[in-house]
Amino acid sequence: METPSDELIKVHLDLPNHWWFKGESLWAKPLGNDLYEIQNIPFCAYGLNCGDVVLATADAPDLKPEVRSVVRPGGNETLRLSFSLVREAQEPVLAAIVRFGAWTERANDSFVCVNVPPSSDAAALRAYLNEQEAAGALEYETCEPRVEGSFDDAPDSALPDEEA
Template sequence: MKGDDSKRHVKIIVPLEQDEDGYPPVGAERLWALPIGEGRYQLDNIPFFARNLAWGDVVSAVPEEGAEEGVLRFDQVLQSSGHSTFRILVHDEPQVSELCELVERLGCDTERSHLPRLVAIDIPPGVPLAVVRQALSPGVSQERWEYEEACIGQPEVE
């Protein structure tokens, strides 16, 4: 959670579709969000498994039937934040810190998953995707990690 006003946060459940290999390892992801009125919420953490969602996106959500108060079900993205989400699977757990430092130096934020080798990266609009890809490339070619571009929220710059 990137924000610090935890009293106002709600949880939004995003249903996930698992592939034939059982990925992602959960059937739904719970994301923190801030209510901004009229059934609209601004996401306040980096998704680990949900696709096409990024920190700061404005989404609609409805109360989740049978859930505790403050838990909602994702409906749709209403407005992109312009942020992008990459997910990185680090093959050797001790290198997770090195990876986080690398992308944070570029101006990105990171969140570590409950899965020790999985890192979610928030790429703000001011950080070119090409720069992040270039920084990640040596680790991919050396088979230290692999990554997925889960949400591209900013225009690609040639």
């Protein structure tokens, strides 16, 4: 039987349909009994947020535990931003996000994830991001589930050159 630990480990998700990466590893706190609390913002997974408690089991002893399901939502929301601004010009936008009560993790010079806790002003934050999007500074997506029972994006239904 697993015992809870203060040390973080990596849990994994396969994401074969995702537009960017085909899998993701997340930091998680072991809680025992194959339960883990996600400790960072998911950069690719849909329907999974920082603070969620998940069930994760390894397919083999030498593999990371694979996230199977969310057992208890943590109450946070994830947003993903793709900036069209140079990194220095992003700083006022990121500072505003923090003022709304959210926090960020950067993937690269243009891609930033946002954790929106329940205590933040989520409606005002979204209104602000909508303004930034309309001004051409960024595009953003919410990260609700795309496919029931999966953390992945929906598979492409047709090739780009096919007509429906």
